[in-house]
Amino acid sequence: xxxxxxxxILLGDPHTGKTSLINQYVNNEFDGDYLMTIGNDKMTxxxxxxxxxxxxxxxxxxxxxxxxxxxxxxxxxxxxxxIVYDITNRQSFLNLNEFYEELIxxxxxxxxxxxxxxxxxxxxxxxxxxxxxxxxxxKNINALYFESTATDHExxxxxxxxxxxxxxxxxxxxxxxxTTNNINNSxxxTTNNINNSxxxTTNNxxxxxxxxxxxNSNSKRKKEKKKELNDIQVEKDAGIYNSCNII
Ligand SMILES: Nc1nc2c(ncn2[C@@H]2O[C@H](COP(=O)(O)OP(=O)(O)OP(=O)(O)O)[C@@H](O)[C@H]2O)c(=O)[nH]1
Ligand SMILES: [Mg+2]
Numbered sequence: 052x053x054x055x056x057x058x059x060i061l062l063g064d065p066h067t068g069k070t071s072l073i074n075q076y077v078n079n080e081f082d083g084d085y086l087m088t089i090g091n092d093k094m095t096x097x098x099x100x101x102x103x104x105x106x107x108x109x110x111x112x113x114x115x116x117x118x119x120x121x122x123x124x125x126x127x128x129x130x131x132x133x134i135v136y137d138i139t140n141r142q143s144f145l146n147l148n149e150f151y152e153e154l155i156x157x158x159x160x161x162x163x164x165x166x167x168x169x170x171x172x173x174x175x176x177x178x179x180x181x182x183x184x185x186x187x188x189x190k191n192i193n194a195l196y197f198e199s200t201a202t203d204h205e206x207x208x209x210x211x212x213x214x215x216x217x218x219x220x221x222x223x224x225x226x227x228x229x230t231t232n233n234i235n236n237s238x239x240x241t242t243n244n245i246n247n248s249x250x251x252t253t254n255n256x257x258x259x260x261x262x263x264x265x266x267n268s269n270s271k272r273k274k275e276k277k278k279e280l281n282d283i284q285v286e287k288d289a290g291i292y293n294s295c296n297i298i
Contacts, residue, residue, distance in 0.1 A: 056106040057215065058128055062150040063135035064143035065114030068170040071201035072135065073111050076211050081202050088113050091125045100215055107215075126157045131214045134194075135168040141179040144188075151192055164218040165194040168210065172198040 061069040070088050074080050077094045088111055096107045112122045126132075134150045136143040147167065154163070167189040169180065182198070189196035195217065197210045 054104045054106055056108060057130045057218065058108050058110065059131045059133070059211070059214075060110040060112060060126060060129050061133045061135060062112050062122070062126075062154065063114060063168075064137070064140070064146050065116075067114065067135045067137040067140070067143050068168075068199075068201045069114065069135050070111055072133070072168065072170065072199065072207055072210075073109050075201045075204055075207040077109065079204050087115060089115070089118060091121060098212075098215075100212060101219065103219060105215065107211075123153065123157060126154055129154065129158050129163055131164045131166070131218050133166045133168050133210070133214065135170050135199075136180070136185075137171050138169050138180050138185075139171055139174050139177040144180040144184065147188060148192075151194075160193075164214055164221060165192065166197055166210065166214050167192075167194050168197050168199040170199045170201065173200040173202050 061073060063069055065087065066085065070086070071081060073094060074082065077096050091110060091112055093108050093110045096109065098105050098107060110125050112125065113119050132154055134147055134154075136147055138144075151165070154165070167185060169182070169185045185198075186196045195214065197213075199210055200206055
């Protein structure tokens with residue numbers, strides 16, 4: 052069975068929990084200390100979902116505004132993006148759209164599955180963004196909405212796997228659409244071929260009718276010519292006869 056590789060990228064403001072979510076998913080670890088990400092780094096993970104063997108390339112990105120331009124190079128060919136905000140930091144929610152816009156400037160929207168992670172849900176008492184706001188934004192950009200906490204392994208695994216499942220489903224539908232289009236195209240070709248061959252047959256028939264007509268008129272002309280010659284001969288004979296008579 053062939054292995055499918057998927058490129059996943061996490062985006063969002065600094066300190067929202069991107070590195071922590073990746074670390075929890077790949078290494079089953081959570082570190083309470085903050086170490087700002089200053090370079091783009093990828094981690095890999097092999098998983099099996101619905102009998103399909105997948106190789107995940109999970110890219111961490113830089114949240115810091117002044118260093119962020121470097122992310123663009125790594126956003127190319129993204130299959131799945133998780134844009135993260137911190138529910139205790141309203142500005143990180145308001146900045147979500149900047150990351151979304153950057154992403155869709157680089158990749159075709161319909162090829163990607165996008166998730167919005169309302170992270171640090173364990174700190175819900177200090178929330179500055181309510182659930183409805185998060186859900187509404189996700190709905191507006193046709194993304195999936197998740198409440199996440201990098202402190203809980205199961206929660207994080209569920210989020211990544213849900214995104215991957217949706218991606219696989221979406222791709223299957225696309226493949227089916229492509230196949231249907233191909234079948235329709237090949238049907239059109241066959242119809243065109245049949246029409247062409249019908250046209251050819253009609254043309255051939257027309258041509259052969261014309262040929263027949265020509266042949267018929269040729270043989271008619273030949274017959275007429277023969278008759279003419281005969282008449283001349285008869286006249287000649289008669290002439291000789293006549294002249295004999297005269298003589
Ligand atoms: N309570 C709680 N703390 C979290 C959670 N996720 C991350 N943190 C903490 O928030 C801080 C920032 O987390 P990071 O994962 O480094 O954030 P980041 O988005 O990678 O930040 P940059 O690399 O600067 O862009 C760290 O101290 C984490 O321990 C969470 O879900 N709950
Ligand atoms: Mg980081």
